[in-house]
Amino acid sequence: MLRRVLIANRGEAAVRLVRACHDLGAEAVAVYSTADSDGLWVGLADRAVCIGPHAAADSYLRVPNLIAAAETTGCDAVHPGWGFLAENAGFVRACEDNDLVFVGPSAEAIELMGDKSRAKQTMAGAGVPLVPGSQERLSGAAEAAQLAGQVGYPVLLKASAGGGGRGMRMVAGPDQVEEAYRMASAEAESAFGDGSMYLEKAIVEPRHVEMQVLADDAGGVLVLGERDCSVQRRHQKLIEEGPSPALDEATRSAMAEAAGRACSACDYVNAGTVEFLVDRDGGFSFIEMNTRLQVEHPVSELLTGIDIAVWQLRIAGGERLPATGLAPLVGHAIEFRINCEDPRRGFMPAAGTVSRFRPPLGAGVRVDTHAYEGYRVPPFYDSLLAKVIVHGGDREQAMARARRALGELEIEGVATTRELFLEILDEPRFGSGRYTTAYLDDARGALPSLAEQVA
Numbered sequence: 001m002l003r004r005v006l007i008a009n010r011g012e013a014a015v016r017l018v019r020a021c022h023d024l025g026a027e028a029v030a031v032y033s034t035a036d037s038d039g040l041w042v043g044l045a046d047r048a049v050c051i052g053p054h055a056a057a058d059s060y061l062r063v064p065n066l067i068a069a070a071e072t073t074g075c076d077a078v079h080p081g082w083g084f085l086a087e088n089a090g091f092v093r094a095c096e097d098n099d100l101v102f103v104g105p106s107a108e109a110i111e112l113m114g115d116k117s118r119a120k121q122t123m124a125g126a127g128v129p130l131v132p133g134s135q136e137r138l139s140g141a142a143e144a145a146q147l148a149g150q151v152g153y154p155v156l157l158k159a160s161a162g163g164g165g166r167g168m169r170m171v172a173g174p175d176q177v178e179e180a181y182r183m184a185s186a187e188a189e190s191a192f193g194d195g196s197m198y199l200e201k202a203i204v205e206p207r208h209v210e211m212q213v214l215a216d217d218a219g220g221v222l223v224l225g226e227r228d229c230s231v232q233r234r235h236q237k238l239i240e241e242g243p244s245p246a247l248d249e250a251t252r253s254a255m256a257e258a259a260g261r262a263c264s265a266c267d268y269v270n271a272g273t274v275e276f277l278v279d280r281d282g283g284f285s286f287i288e289m290n291t292r293l294q295v296e297h298p299v300s301e302l303l304t305g306i307d308i309a310v311w312q313l314r315i316a317g318g319e320r321l322p323a324t325g326l327a328p329l330v331g332h333a334i335e336f337r338i339n340c341e342d343p344r345r346g347f348m349p350a351a352g353t354v355s356r357f358r359p360p361l362g363a364g365v366r367v368d369t370h371a372y373e374g375y376r377v378p379p380f381y382d383s384l385l386a387k388v389i390v391h392g393g394d395r396e397q398a399m400a401r402a403r404r405a406l407g408e409l410e411i412e413g414v415a416t417t418r419e420l421f422l423e424i425l426d427e428p429r430f431g432s433g434r435y436t437t438a439y440l441d442d443a444r445g446a447l448p449s450l451a452e453q454v455a
Contacts, residue, residue: 165235
């Protein structure tokens with residue numbers, strides 16, 4: 001069992017992981033930058049260490065500072081959360097070199113699944129369905145144009161070393177390939193230090209559905225069902241729900257089996273997410289594997305009753321999973337990301353001071369947050385302030401609880417996505433469950449927060 005864990009993260013992720021440590025009887029050591037000295041996680045942890053100035057590159061991304069913080073406080077493990085160094089193989093090896101348990105997969109698994117070209121080759125060998133496209137990194141725009149002509153337009157150019165929408169461009173025809181390749185490659189080089197690209201056939205108006213997995217070091221894999229993450233802006237998720245309204249039981253079972261094969265193919269251990277695109281006919285194709293805990297993991301926790309963050313710690317401590325296969329799902333859950341962003345201004349980040357904060361309560365409502373009245377939201381980091389997650393016996397009840405919870409939520413002092421979500425809950429297309437990754441564009445006219453843009 002782990003005794004003391006360094007939480008190498010900030011914000012809501014750090015709060016979540018401090019609580020997971022305490023639920024397991026372990027001590028939690030927080031880290032913070034000079035901009036985060038008043039962070040909620042700092043006060044909740046058993047100890048806290050300042051690791052540098054506000055710039056993430058000098059604090060939360062500074063591996064020597066994190067290792068030093070873990071060593072000086074006597075930690076035996078490090079949990080990276082999500083973002084920052086969560087999928088950095090070099091950080092994993094630095095932990096191992098200093099006799100620290102990394103709460104997550106091996107460096108080898110992170111490198112394999114982080115290289116999108118190698119990941120696709122591995123998945124093909126494991127019999128996991130793939131989107132048609134390149135199996136190797138592209139040599140340049142000329143090869144991209146040749147392959148695009150073979151698979152058919154439109155196509156997506158995507159960064160081999162990254163995700164989250166960075167280094168990605170949609171290409172509708174051959175006259176766009178060269179410029180799109182140049183721009184996507186430059187963006188990938190800036191974001192990930194690797195400008196190499198690969199190409200996929202663009203599936204028009206797909207659903208984005210992911211399978212949550214837990215895997216132990218004995219080869220056991222437990223699939224905690226799926227989450228539908230199709231409501232996005234600029235490839236960034238806003239709402240996640242499970243089970244997906246787009247899946248029937250046969251497709252769910254087939255996707256779960258594919259996710260299990262994906263884990264086995266890369267000797268995966270700990271929590272991860274296997275992501276798929278689902279087309280109009282219900283066919284699914286692998287797009288990537290996120291080798292970490294995800295922001296939206298509470299959806300799966302409410303559906304299965306399994307604490308994923310705690311099980312990450314237990315697996316890292318050498319425990320085996322209690323079961324394998326597809327876990328039973330109970331009811332319906334929906335998560336809403338309350339970001340400090342102004343939808344009326346193109347989702348512009350909105351740092352400031354939270355002058356009032358009253359989270360919703362009641363049956364079927366969970367709020368994960370690092371916010372409190374008087375909290376100063378710094379402008380240097382991710383805009384996520386809170387997550388409102390609801391659970392009901394079915395989708396209709398979950399949506400009713402979502403309306404209640406978001407209606408009760410009070411946040412003043414900063415702009416947020418709360419009002420947009422209330423509008424979405426009353427929009428018929430979302431209500432029917434028949435929406436795609438193009439939802440926000442398709443429904444823009446029916447959503448005042450998007451239709452009434454302010455210059």
